[in-house]
Every structure is written in structure tokens, then in C-alpha cells.
Amino acid sequence: MNDLLKLSDANVKQWLSFLDATIIDYVNSLTSDTNVVNYTNAKELSDSSVFNISSAVGDKQIEKDILYFLEKSVRTGHANFHNQLYGGFNLWSFVGEVITALTSTSMATYEISPIATLLEKTLVNKMSHLVGFTDAHENGEGIMLTGGSNANMVAMLAARNTKFSDSKSKGAPSGLVAFCSKEAHYSFSKAANIIGLGTDNLISVASNANGQMIAAELEKEIKRSLEAGKIPFFLGATAGTTVKGAYDPFTELNDICKKYGLWFHVDGAWGGSVALSKTHRHLLEGAQLADSFTWDAHKLMHIPLIASFILFKKPGVLRESHDGGGNTYIFHDYENKSYDTGPQSLQCGRRVDSLKLWLSWRALGDEGYEKLMDQHFDFAKRLTNYINQNDRYKLFFEPTFLNICFQVLPQKQANQKEINDFNLKLRERLLKDGKFMVNFSWENDTPFFRLVIANPQSQYKDYIAFLDELLAIAHEWGS
Amino acid sequence: MNDLLKLSDANVKQWLSFLDATIIDYVNSLTSDTNVVNYTNAKELSDSSVFNISSAVGDKQIEKDILYFLEKSVRTGHANFHNQLYGGFNLWSFVGEVITALTSTSMATYEISPIATLLEKTLVNKMSHLVGFTDAHENGEGIMLTGGSNANMVAMLAARNTKFSDSKSKGAPSGLVAFCSKEAHYSFSKAANIIGLGTDNLISVASNANGQMIAAELEKEIKRSLEAGKIPFFLGATAGTTVKGAYDPFTELNDICKKYGLWFHVDGAWGGSVALSKTHRHLLEGAQLADSFTWDAHKLMHIPLIASFILFKKPGVLRESHDGGGNTYIFHDYENKSYDTGPQSLQCGRRVDSLKLWLSWRALGDEGYEKLMDQHFDFAKRLTNYINQNDRYKLFFEPTFLNICFQVLPQKQANQKEINDFNLKLRERLLKDGKFMVNFSWENDTPFFRLVIANPQSQYKDYIAFLDELLAIAHEWGS
Numbered sequence: 006m007n008d009l010l011k012l013s014d015a016n017v018k019q020w021l022s023f024l025d026a027t028i029i030d031y032v033n034s035l036t037s038d039t040n041v042v043n044y045t046n047a048k049e050l051s052d053s054s055v056f057n058i059s060s061a062v063g064d065k066q067i068e069k070d071i072l073y074f075l076e077k078s079v080r081t082g083h084a085n086f087h088n089q090l091y092g093g094f095n096l097w098s099f100v101g102e103v104i105t106a107l108t109s110t111s112m113a114t115y116e117i118s119p120i121a122t123l124l125e126k127t128l129v130n131k132m133s134h135l136v137g138f139t140d141a142h143e144n145g146e147g148i149m150l151t152g153g154s155n156a157n158m159v160a161m162l163a164a165r166n167t168k169f170s171d172s173k174s175k176g177a178p179s180g181l182v183a184f185c186s187k188e189a190h191y192s193f194s195k196a197a198n199i200i201g202l203g204t205d206n207l208i209s210v211a212s213n214a215n216g217q218m219i220a221a222e223l224e225k226e227i228k229r230s231l232e233a234g235k236i237p238f239f240l241g242a243t244a245g246t247t248v249k250g251a252y253d254p255f256t257e258l259n260d261i262c263k264k265y266g267l268w269f270h271v272d273g274a275w276g277g278s279v280a281l282s283k284t285h286r287h288l289l290e291g292a293q294l295a296d297s298f299t300w301d302a303h304k305l306m307h308i309p310l311i312a313s314f315i316l317f318k319k320p321g322v323l324r325e326s327h328d329g330g331g332n333t334y335i336f337h338d339y340e341n342k343s344y345d346t347g348p349q350s351l352q353c354g355r356r357v358d359s360l361k362l363w364l365s366w367r368a369l370g371d372e373g374y375e376k377l378m379d380q381h382f383d384f385a386k387r388l389t390n391y392i393n394q395n396d397r398y399k400l401f402f403e404p405t406f407l408n409i410c411f412q413v414l415p416q417k418q419a420n421q422k423e424i425n426d427f428n429l430k431l432r433e434r435l436l437k438d439g440k441f442m443v444n445f446s447w448e449n450d451t452p453f454f455r456l457v458i459a460n461p462q463s464q465y466k467d468y469i470a471f472l473d474e475l476l477a478i479a480h481e482w483g484s
Numbered sequence: 485m486n487d488l489l490k491l492s493d494a495n496v497k498q499w500l501s502f503l504d505a506t507i508i509d510y511v512n513s514l515t516s517d518t519n520v521v522n523y524t525n526a527k528e529l530s531d532s533s534v535f536n537i538s539s540a541v542g543d544k545q546i547e548k549d550i551l552y553f554l555e556k557s558v559r560t561g562h563a564n565f566h567n568q569l570y571g572g573f574n575l576w577s578f579v580g581e582v583i584t585a586l587t588s589t590s591m592a593t594y595e596i597s598p599i600a601t602l603l604e605k606t607l608v609n610k611m612s613h614l615v616g617f618t619d620a621h622e623n624g625e626g627i628m629l630t631g632g633s634n635a636n637m638v639a640m641l642a643a644r645n646t647k648f649s650d651s652k653s654k655g656a657p658s659g660l661v662a663f664c665s666k667e668a669h670y671s672f673s674k675a676a677n678i679i680g681l682g683t684d685n686l687i688s689v690a691s692n693a694n695g696q697m698i699a700a701e702l703e704k705e706i707k708r709s710l711e712a713g714k715i716p717f718f719l720g721a722t723a724g725t726t727v728k729g730a731y732d733p734f735t736e737l738n739d740i741c742k743k744y745g746l747w748f749h750v751d752g753a754w755g756g757s758v759a760l761s762k763t764h765r766h767l768l769e770g771a772q773l774a775d776s777f778t779w780d781a782h783k784l785m786h787i788p789l790i791a792s793f794i795l796f797k798k799p800g801v802l803r804e805s806h807d808g809g810g811n812t813y814i815f816h817d818y819e820n821k822s823y824d825t826g827p828q829s830l831q832c833g834r835r836v837d838s839l840k841l842w843l844s845w846r847a848l849g850d851e852g853y854e855k856l857m858d859q860h861f862d863f864a865k866r867l868t869n870y871i872n873q874n875d876r877y878k879l880f881f882e883p884t885f886l887n888i889c890f891q892v893l894p895q896k897q898a899n900q901k902e903i904n905d906f907n908l909k910l911r912e913r914l915l916k917d918g919k920f921m922v923n924f925s926w927e928n929d930t931p932f933f934r935l936v937i938a939n940p941q942s943q944y945k946d947y948i949a950f951l952d953e954l955l956a957i958a959h960e961w962g963s
Contacts, residue, residue, distance in 0.1 A: 067846060078587045329683055351674055
């Protein structure tokens with residue numbers, strides 16, 4: 006035999022010592038003056054010799070490779086990273102990820118992941134209760150999956166297979182139409198493609214200026230579809246839209262869904278975590294009436310990517326919708342068979358994502374998570390005031406949640422096109438400077454910054470520093 | 485603000501010191517007399533107090549939680565774990581997973597994962613070349629995704645959207661039928677459900693005794709479908725079937741696909757890695773003619789779960805099939821736009837899986853991977869001889885790959901039902917003892933052990949120890 010993957014004590018210790026030093030340096034860099042990103046153009050970066058794989062390189066080179074990887078990666082844990090719907094660094098969860106990698110097993114059966122299976126079940130139960138699907142001591146129906154997009158797709162698939170019970174075996178019926186708001190996440194469109202609905206059969210419902218779906222418009226669209234001979238079957242509402250952070254009017258939407266027999270899904274990938282706060286969970290009012298609910302713990306529960314859940318109100322939906330048979334080699338009759346999560350999943354091998362969330366929840370408790378949520382809301386409120394009080398910033402939408410959308414106005418009089426170009430130029434400069442990272446979006450032809458308050462490492466002054474930086478660049482440009 | 489997720493130097497160091505000790509202990513346990521699993525019944529395990537999440541517990545308790553998690557988890561890295569199509573522990577890849585968790589970013593855009601995007605591209609190019617889809621210096625078409633099941637689904641979806649170009653927007657056409665062998669992985673059945681084909685429209689083609697699809701039977705089934713007015717569009721062939729490790733006759737199957745206009749997919753989730761060995765890559769002969777190819781690096785490339793690829797022969801297929809629009813908030817026009825992998829993916833947030841494979845490949849090189857592959861084949865051959873030479877074991881199929889399927893025969897004369905019960909009882913005892921872990925499967929009503937040679941930590945004597953253990957238990961039972 007050869008000894009290529011032999012584990013010597015000395016080798017393990019050498020790597021742990023390298024990792025320790027690297028992790029300490031990295032973590033220290035997250036709250037310091039270190040850049041969020043060292044911007045490099047893709048073509049230039051491609052020239053690096055690290056992209057050669059063919060001959061073995063020694064451990065010293067591997068160490069250099071890792072340091073180079075870190076140098077050329079975005080520090081999403083940095084206090085100045087506000088670019089995505091996540092950010093920051095959670096030490097307990099990180100430790101959980103390390104242990105997950107150490108044990109590297111699959112969630113297909115209880116047999117090969119006994120405790121992780123029960124942890125996932127615990128989390129599904131707890132979150133189902135928080136959403137309002139179950140009482141505290143009831144079992145929830147749900148599973149962890151590969152992201153919010155996948156969760157929304159699974160919801161749409163379950164809706165189709167539940168409402169048209171032979172579509173699993175016979176194929177997708179034709180004539181189905183689904184609905185979501187024009188502010189909904191683009192994963193609904195991908196889901197419509199995947200499950201064979203077709204993107205044209207996903208109807209985009211009008212929203213109000215704050216980004217909430219207009220219930221009356223939904224009813225109009227349903228009626229229009231019915232008149233055209235179509236079969237409305239699914240509504241994807243949103244708790245915390247991606248750009249504006251809007252919560253759709255769930256109670257009203259549910260009434261319409263019930264009236265016309267539509268499956269009612271709520272995409273709370275981003276905004277579901279408000280269920281953790283007594284002060285703010287009212288935003289979800291009515292979502293407990295839904296048939297299914299998406300919740301990404303890797304966003305506002307501050308867990309390393311990916312930690313996504315799909316939750317269902319009705320027990321048994323997942324298995325009915327997913328189980329495809331032909332799997333006798335893996336799912337056996339034995340005393341723990343009912344605990345196997347494989348038949349409820351669209352995956353066979355499935356990574357253990359439960360440990361990292363469980364450890365974080367054990368460490369923070371419900372109270373800790375509530376404090377983190379409330380802190381984000383507090384910052385968002387104060388930042389909104391700050392922006393409103395400075396006439397160099399123009400707030401685009403009154404935030405109900407943690408997305409702050411605004412433009413920077415140049416000092417001199419300018420038309421809208423000039424203002425837009427100025428903001429795009431600011432964003433590009435920001436990215437290339439690398440000190441802060443904040444994304445932008447568009448409303449019609451108008452771009453604006455979308456500042457996301459989702460980073461538990463960021464203090465209020467860090468957000469202010471970002472806003473000040475924009476004006477400093479403008480000042481440097483003389484505008 | 486509150487300081488719940490504040491990172492103090494002392495706290496980070498304390499956790500790294502705990503991790504170091506835990507990892508060293510764990511790694512040492514992988515080649516020792518420690519059990520592979522401490523079997524616990526699910527109901528009993530559920531009673532543990534660790535499943536309470538509500539009040540915060542202190543770091544000392546979190547440490548205990550982690551040790552409890554490890555105690556109750558399967559040691560898939562243990563030299564006696566041969567239960568799944570993966571196993572063992574790869575230190576370089578483990579280090580890669582730690583760094584991935586540290587940087588915790590998403591693969592949606594080049595902007596937030598610059599170097600990881602280029603690493604993935606490098607791997608896709610290299611593996612496309614190994615499969616025979618491209619020349620060494622051409623770019624490959626492909627992406628990493630959430631597992632082999634997902635890869636097979638994406639292949640079927642791409643086939644549908646490519647062959648029926650308006651199905652993305654208009655919905656799945658009716659009347660489509662797809663084909664795979666009766667030995668194919670159950671993910672094809674799940675895929676048929678998901679994409680709206682319907683599981684009844686996935687035709688199961690007969691295999692020969694060694695598990696290879698019979699090309700003539702495929703042609704018969706295609707003709708039968710055509711006569712029934714159906715539209716055959718997809719064949720899922722397999723490189724290394726799950727149970728028997730069979731390779732379908734790709735060249736013949738490709739001829740039939742071309743003749744009838746079917747998309748030709750090869751599921752090499754398990755067996756694709758033979759491309760790494762000059763001696764054994766002939767098993768893939770003809771697979772280079774396919775339209776798409778699934779390859780799980782977390783199986784025979786010994787990477788922590790998940791590291792899966794879907795590869796396509798034709799450039800541009802993924803984007804054409806997947807891009808759903810409605811994503812202006814994230815995919816911006818800028819100099820690196822063409823490097824964004826999001827529009828090619830069904831995910832939005834997507835974990836960085838490339839780093840762990842890249843580090844392992846850099847460390848082992850092509851030559852190292854070839855040695856590992858060849859070693860597995862060598863063991864499989866010797867074990868097959870060992871089994872054939874001992875009349876207490878009955879080999880079920882002549883292995884072409886790394887799956888060894890056999891029964892243990894009781895000492896006394898027994899009928900087939902008694903032999904079957906004896907083997908099931910042996911497996912149950914094995915699982916509860918926890919010293920070895922080897923799965924079983926069924927052919928019709930006959931169960932047999934499926935010993936998988938996929939663990940780079942296992943020496944030849946470890947496999948023999950497993951075979952001996954079975955006879956030792958039988959001896960203890962007096963049978």
C-alpha cells in the first residue's frame with residue numbers, strides 16, 4: 006500500500022499549528038483597518054500559478070496557497086462587510102463547521118448520522134413553533150436543504166404534488182400558474198423553470214412603493230388567469246424582500262389563497278428570523294396561516310453558509326412529495342427507519358448543517374438571538390434617521406426591516422442620469438478601494454445603494470463610517 | 485450595542501486550544517481500536533438533554549456538547565468504515581473546509597468569491613479534460629453543485645430545456661420519456677418527479693447479471709415508447725452503479741442515443757474517478773461521447789462532503805438552461821461579469837466547495853490520485869480472490885469496480901431464506917457492535933453485504949479483519 010493519506014501525529018499537529026496561527030490572524034483582521042477585499046480583476050488573478058494542478062506540491066506550498074486564498078478572498082466576517090444578506094463571524098458556529106468537516110458524514114440515514122438527524126429534527130420543531138405552524142411540544146414537518154432558492158423550489162414542488170396528486174408519477178399537469186410579487190426573489194423564476202411550470206406561468210403581481218405585494222392585484226391576476234383557462238395553484242409571498250425588506254400582507258393574501266384554493270408559501274429566507282424577537286415578530290403576522298415557509302439561518306442567525314430550512318404546516322408533505330422509490334440499497338427496515346430523513350429529501354448525500362446552528366443556539370439561547378435581532382433593528386432605525394437628516398443622502402424607501410436603500414447626491418445640481426452615474430461610480434470606487442463592501446440594486450433605471458444591517462460584528466459607528474466614506478470620496482472628486 | 489458575538493483574542497485562543505485537542509484525539513481514534521459507531525437507538529438518544537434549546541448555556545457546556553456529538557456520531561474516517569461510497573480522512577481537504585468556514589462566502593458572484601470562482605473554473609476545466617469532453621487547454625462547461633442527485637437532475641433539466649427550447653418559459657412538454665437502467669441511482673427517479681416528467685415516464689431498462697444496461701433492451705424500450713406516441717429525450721447511463729459498481733456500455737448506448745436523438749448523460753458520481761488512473765480509465769471508454777457527466781469528488785477523491793460536479797460537452801448549456809432573469813439586484817454589468825457563476829446555477833447562495841478539492845489535488849497531484857485509485861483496485865482484486873477461496877463466503881457478482889457483494893454462508897445446511905435471515909442478523913449485530921460498518925443491499929428478495937473499497941485509510945488487513953469478524957460472530961452463534 007502507499008501512505009499518501011496516512012495521518013501521522015506530527016503531521017496533524019503541524020497543520021493544526023498552522024491553522025491556529027492563520028485563524029487568529031484572520032479573526033484579528035476582521036475588526037481592524039484591514040481591507041474587506043483586495044480587489045483583483047478576474048483576468049489578472051487567473052494568471053496566478055496556484056491554478057496549476059498536476060504535479061504534487063509540498064506542504065510548505067500548500068500553506069502559501071492557503072494564505073494566498075485568504076488574501077484574495079472577501080472578508081465577509083469583517084465589520085465593514087454589508088454587501089449580502091449575511092455577514093460577521095460566529096465563533097461557536099465556526100467551531101461547529103470544523104467538527105462537521107471532521108466527522109464528514111451524510112444525512113441520508115439515521116444509521117450514518119444518528120445525532121445530527123436528531124439535532125435537525127430539534128431545529129425543525131423549534132422553528133416550526135416560532136413560525137406558528139405547531140404548538141411548542143408538537144413535531145414540525147421540515148428539512149434542511151441547500152439554500153433558500155432550493156427551499157422555495159421544494160415548496161412549489163410540494164404544492165404541485167399535493168394539489169395534483171398524480172403529477173409525481175404522471176408528470177406536471179399543463180395550464181398551471183403560480184404567483185409572486187415583482188419584488189420576490191428570482192429563485193421563484195428558477196423554480197418555475199425547474200419543476201416544469203415555465204417562467205411565463207409565474208405571474209408577477211404588482212407591489213406598492215414600499216415593496217409589499219398588493220392583495221387586490223393578486224386577486225385580479227388570479228381572476229385573469231382563471232378567465233384565460235389557467236389553473237392558479239401557488240402563491241409565493243415574501244417575508245423580507247431581497248432589495249427593500251418588505252413583508253407582504255400575509256393575512257389578506259391567505260384569505261385570497263383560501264378563496265381560490267392556492268397553496269400559500271412564505272419566503273422568509275431573509276426576514277423569517279424576526280420570529281426570534283418579541284418586539285418585531287408582528288411583521289410575520291398571518292404567516293402562520295401559510296402551507297410552507299422558507300427560513301435561512303445563515304442570514305440573520307449568523308451561521309456559516311449554508312443553513313436553510315423549508316417548513317411545512319401539514320405533517321407528511323415532504324415524504325409524499327419527494328419519495329421516489331428505487332432505494333432499497335440504502336433505506337432498510339429496522340428500528341430507526343422512521344428517523345431516516347433521506348426519503349424526505351431531494352438529495353441523497355446531504356451535508357450536516359444542523360450542528361453549527363445548534364451550537365450557536367445553545368450558546369446564545371433564545372434571549373441572545375432576540376438581543377441580536379433587536380440590535381439590528383435599532384441600528385436600522387438610527388441609520389434611517391441619520392440618512393434623513395443629511396441632505397447629501399436620499400432615502401429611497403421607508404425601511405420596515407433591515408434594508409436601507411439610498412442614493413448619494415452630488416454637491417452640484419445634477420439631473421437624474423448624472424446622479425445615477427455618480428452613484429455607480431461611487432460603488433465601483435468603493436469596491437476597488439476595498440475598505441467597505443455594500444451592494445446596490447435598481448428600481449427601473451435608477452441604481453441605489455442597498456445597505457444591509459445583518460452583520461453582528463458591526464457597531465453603529467461602522468455603518469456611519471461607511472456613509473462618511475461615500476462623502477469623502479465625493480469630496481475628493483470635488484462633487 | 486451588545487457584545488454577544490464579540491471576538492476576543494482570549495476566547496478565540498481558548499476555542500482553538502479545545503479544537504486542537506479534540507481533533508488530535510479524534511484523528512488518533514480513526515486507526516485504533518475505537519469503535520466506528522457507538523450505536524444508540526433513536527428513541528433513547530432523543531432523551532438526551534442536549535436537544536433542549538432555549539436558555540443560553542456556557543462555553544464549558546458547549547465543549548461537552550461537542551464531545552457528546554462526536555461520541556454519538558459515526559466515524560466515517562475510521563479505517564473500518566466501508567458503509568458508503570466514501571470514507572477516510574484527508575487532512576489537506578479538512579484544512580480546506582476549515583478555511584472555507586472561516587471565510588464563509590457565497591459563489592453567486594465573482595465579486596464576493598473571486599479566487600474560489602477561479603478555483604472552481606480550474607477544476608471544471610481539468611475534470612472536463614479527464615472525462616474527454618475537452619482538450620487540455622480548452623475551457624470546460626460545468627459547475628459544482630449540492631450532490632450527485634442534484635447533478636443528475638440538472639443534466640435531465642438541461643436535456644429538456646435544450647431539446648425543447650421553449651420549455652423553460654412555456655413549461656414542460658407532455659409525452660416525454662427518459663431512460664436509465666434498473667441499476668441506476670434512485671436520484672433519476674427523484675429528478676423525473678422534480679422536473680415534471682413523472683416517475684412513470686422514467687423507463688427502467690433491463691441489465692445483465694453484472695449490472696450493465698443491455699443496449700439492445702434500451703433500443704427496444706425506445707421503440708416501444710415511440711410506438712406508444714411518446715417522445716424519448718434522455719438516457720441516464722451509469723459509470724459505477726451504486727450496488728454492483730457496473731459500467732454501462734457507453735459507446736453502444738451513445739450510438740442508440742444519436743440514432744434516436746436522445747440526450748446522453750453519464751452518472752459517474754461513484755465511478756467517474758477512474759479517469760484519474762491510466763490503468764483503469766478504459767472503463768469510461770465511450771463516456772466522452774456523452775452530453776453531460778456527473779462526478780462526485782467527495783467519493784473517490786476523498787474530499788469531505790459535498791464536492792459534486794456536473795460537466796457538459798457543449799459550452800453555454802448551463803446558462804441557457806438555468807438563467808431565469810429577475811436578478812438585477814445581484815448580477816451587475818462590470819468588468820468581471822462573465823465570471824459570475826450565479827446565472828449558471830440553480831442556487832443563489834452557494835457554498836465554496838472548490839477549495840477543499842483544490843488543496844487535495846495540489847498536495848497529491850495527478851500521480852498521487854492515480855496511486856490511490858490503483859490501490860483501491862488492487863485491494864478489490866485481492867479481496868475478490870480471498871472471498872472466492874473461502875467457501876464460507878459466496879460472491880454475488882464478479883466485480884469490475886470497487887463494490888464487492890457477497891453473502892456469508894452458515895456452517896450448517898440451510899435454505900435460501902435461512903441464509904438471508906442469517907445475513908441480515910449478522911449485519912444488525914455488526915451495526916450494534918460498532919467495530920465495523922458495512923452496508924447491504926438486495927437483489928430481488930436476497931440481501932447481501934456490499935463491501936465498498938473507498939477508504940484511503942484502510943489497509944488490506946482491515947478489510948480482511950472485517951471478513952474474519954463476520955465468521956467470528958457466526959462461530960459465536962454456533963452457525
